[in-house]
Amino acid sequence: MKAGKQILKWAIIFCLSFVTFNWFISGEIESTIEINAPVEDVYLQVVDLQTWPTWAVWWVRDTAMTTEYSGEKSGKGAKMSWKSSEGDGSLEILECTYASSIYNELLFEGMPPSYGVWKFEKTKNGTKVTWGFKDDLPFLMHFMQLFITPDLKDGLEGLKKVCEYQLSRSPEVEIKDYPL
Secondary structure, eight states: OHHHHHHHHHHHHHHHHHHHHHHTSOSEEEEEEEESSOHHHHHHHHHOGGGGGGTOHHHHHOTTOEEEEEESSSSTTEEEEEEOTTOOEEEEEEEEETTTEEEEEEEETTSOOEEEEEEEEEOSSSEEEEEEEEEOOOGGGGGGHHHHHHHHHHHHHHHHHHHHHHHHHSOOOOOOOOOO
């Protein structure tokens, strides 16, 4: 009987802790980075879904992942679908404002939709990029965000490397006026 009371006590403590923990996690997460590249260049990397495998962490993690693209080449209506050992899913750009923001829907098999939000702000040294997610997960599933947050940070780091590398490889053009 004593062991049963101990088990019940710890089960109640665990459940209360889990509920309290989820209570303090909202349905939104985001990560921010500053990239030393023009806003337009960074925006174009994100709005073209076919560039994602060059910087997003999921393709590094699962090299056998297959990706198909449909709809528009980039911008509103662009869509990618993937098959992966970690699960199948799709992402579609629902709205975008040139060099300012992107709003997309992310679907994973068997899960409610999540919505990605990208914001681009010009800074003194380049671009401040914020990548966030809003989800419709049930209250007790909010802890799942703990697994997504590192992916956002790693993805932004990859985006930074790609954008800054491309900028470093761009030839400088000097314009001169020559008399006729």
